Amino acid sequence: MLRRGDRPLGLAPASVRDYRELARRRLPRQLFDYIDGGAYEEQTLRANSDDLAAIGLRQRILRDVGDIQLATTVLGQELSMPVALAPVGLGGMFAQRAEVQAARAAAAKGVVFCESTVSICGIEEVAAASPEPFWYQLYVMRDRGYAEDLMARADAAGCRVLVLTVDLAVVGARYRDTRNGMSGGLNTWASLRKSLDLVGHPAWVRDVALGGRPHTFGNLEKAVPGGSTPESFKEWVDAQFDPTVTWDDLAWVRAHWPHRLVLKGILDPDDARAAADHGVEGIVVSNHGGRQLDDTPSTISALPAIVEAVGDRLDVLLDGGIRSGLDVVKALALGARACLIGRPWAWAVAARGQAGVEHILDVLRADGGPLQLEAARPGRAPKRPEQRHHLRLLARRDHRLLRRRVLRLRAQPLLPRHARRLEAGEDRRTTEREPSARSALGRRSPVPGPLLGRHTSSRSRLLLPLLPRRARSGAPRPAARLDPRPLA
Numbered sequence: 256m257l258r259r260g261d262r263p264l265g266l267a268p269a270s271v272r273d274y275r276e277l278a279r280r281r282l283p284r285q286l287f288d289y290i291d292g293g294a295y296e297e298q299t300l301r302a303n304s305d306d307l308a309a310i311g312l313r314q315r316i317l318r319d320v321g322d323i324q325l326a327t328t329v330l331g332q333e334l335s336m337p338v339a340l341a342p343v344g345l346g347g348m349f350a351q352r353a354e355v356q357a358a359r360a361a362a363a364k365g366v367v368f369c370e371s372t373v374s375i376c377g378i379e380e381v382a383a384a385s386p387e388p389f390w391y392q393l394y395v396m397r398d399r400g401y402a403e404d405l406m407a408r409a410d411a412a413g414c415r416v417l418v419l420t421v422d423l424a425v426v427g428a429r430y431r432d433t434r435n436g437m438s439g440g441l442n443t444w445a446s447l448r449k450s451l452d453l454v455g456h457p458a459w460v461r462d463v464a465l466g467g468r469p470h471t472f473g474n475l476e477k478a479v480p481g482g483s484t485p486e487s488f489k490e491w492v493d494a495q496f497d498p499t500v501t502w503d504d505l506a507w508v509r510a511h512w513p514h515r516l517v518l519k520g521i522l523d524p525d526d527a528r529a530a531a532d533h534g535v536e537g538i539v540v541s542n543h544g545g546r547q548l549d550d551t552p553s554t555i556s557a558l559p560a561i562v563e564a565v566g567d568r569l570d571v572l573l574d575g576g577i578r579s580g581l582d583v584v585k586a587l588a589l590g591a592r593a594c595l596i597g598r599p600w601a602w603a604v605a606a607r608g609q610a611g612v613e614h615i616l617d618v619l620r621a622d623g624g625p626l627q628l629e630a631a632r633p634g635r636a637p638k639r640p641e642q643r644h645h646l647r648l649l650a651r652r653d654h655r656l657l658r659r660r661v662l663r664l665r666a667q668p669l670l671p672r673h674a675r676r677l678e679a680g681e682d683r684r685t686t687e688r689e690p691s692a693r694s695a696l697g698r699r700s701p702v703p704g705p706l707l708g709r710h711t712s713s714r715s716r717l718l719l720p721l722l723p724r725r726a727r728s729g730a731p732r733p734a735a736r737l738d739p740r741p742l743a
């Protein structure tokens with residue numbers, strides 16, 4: 256389904272990536288980039304996929320795989336396979352009443368849908384349309400009264416799992432959204448270009464702009480009376496993310512939520528232990544799909560230590576970069592109980608609505624393949640790392656890739672010393688190879704290090720004159736002019 260040369264006939268989408276391409280064609284650029292993009296230079300976004308791809312599977316043969324059971328129980332809910340649809344804000348701008356379509360698709364395929372606080376369809380609309388219970392995702396808002404009301408609404412709608420997102424105390428800067436004018440503050444010419452981007456996609460205009468109204472945030476209508484577009488809700492939402500939230504606030508959530516509680520956005524074993532100590536029933540190892548802090552570890556590389564720390568105390572789920580059944584297999588084999596998918600369902604619903612979401616769930620189920628499924632049977636992932644014989648990293652190169660990310664993290668306390676050495680010009684090698692060290696100095700280069708360093712390839716050298724002078728010199732980029740804070 257991709258570029259002409261990539262496909263024989265391109266008659267039908269086969270994979271999640273095909274749906275990404277279909278969504279790219281159908282959606283206005285600003286919406287496609289809102290889904291597709293990540294924070295800052297998108298290093299974490301890329302790492303999520305790259306690190307999954309770097310893990311190889313051990314192939315075993317002639318083992319009876321005639322009785323593969325994918326069904327599992329996650330947070331007390333029976334699922335036909337260990338997959339859930341992650342909370343994705345603004346869904347109803349990608350397809351007509353997209354949250355309803357996604358919830359129906361999840362129910363049809365026996366998995367669970369998680370409704371975002373900043374959805375277009377409200378909790379009640381999804382509950383009325385969905386034949387199965389779904390999960391509800393909440394941010395800790397400054398307006399605690401409103402959050403309490405949301406929890407009561409979710410409870411009344413039959414939700415039995417609350418997913419509390421804890422990695423959004425401060426919203427990550429998403430450069431693509433700023434460049435596309437998603438943050439507002441546009442002059443007339445820019446507003447016109449933004450509108451042309453919308454009307455240049457007639458299928459989307461017909462389906463969503465005209466057919467998918469109202470475009471309010473269904474869960475937040477009471478907070479913004481009279482708001483009729485996502486923009487009119489943005490100011491309220493932006494003001495509601497609370498940077499003062501601490502572990503103590505969990506007691507308040509517990510007081511208002513009588514069912515299972517999950518913390519989403521855990522990347523560190525110490526935080527995972529704290530979550531278990533606070534008695535939550537589950538955690539999602541997540542970096543918000545690379546949309547929050549950049550230069551954090553990929554979720555798959557963070558997973559083993561977290562499973563080691565708390566895998567026997569609560570359900571450990573993972574999201575970030577899951578694009579195929581094989582990715583699910585790898586996460587399960589490293590100890591996850593289930594995986595959530597974010598962008599995959601957003602692309603699929605944008606491209607083909609409910610049928611698209613059902614199709615990608617079928618694809619995830621099928622493309623694991625019986626051998627891999629045997630390796631990763633739910634509940635069969637061994638707890639101790641030395642017993643994880645199901646999985647092995649195939650090449651030394653792969654080992655190094657994962658280790659480098661872990662080492663980079665461990666190096667964090669050393670950064671001030673690094674910084675001093677770098678400022679004194681003593682450690683040129685580190686400057687070239689260690690982008691995280693450079694960003695700690697506030698001097699991240701707008702082009703990858705090797706392009707500027709002594710490893711510059713002859714091809715890159717040819718390209719250098721084409722880059723803006725600032726990029727060639729490695730000078731810091733100017734501060735963004737527009738408010739870079741997106742909605743979710």
Ligand SMILES: Cc1cc2nc3c(=O)[nH]c(=O)nc-3n(C[C@H](O)[C@H](O)[C@H](O)COP(=O)(O)O)c2cc1C
Pocket residue numbers: 289290291303341342343344345371372373392420519541542543544545546574575576577595596597598599601743
């Ligand atoms: C367009 C978009 C909107 C999102 N909105 C929310 C949200 O409202 N609440 C939340 O907890 N996470 C949100 N996320 C993060 C997802 O729940 C999930 O962590 C992430 O998408 C997983 O990575 P993946 O997209 O690579 O599967 C959003 C992600 C995307 C792509």
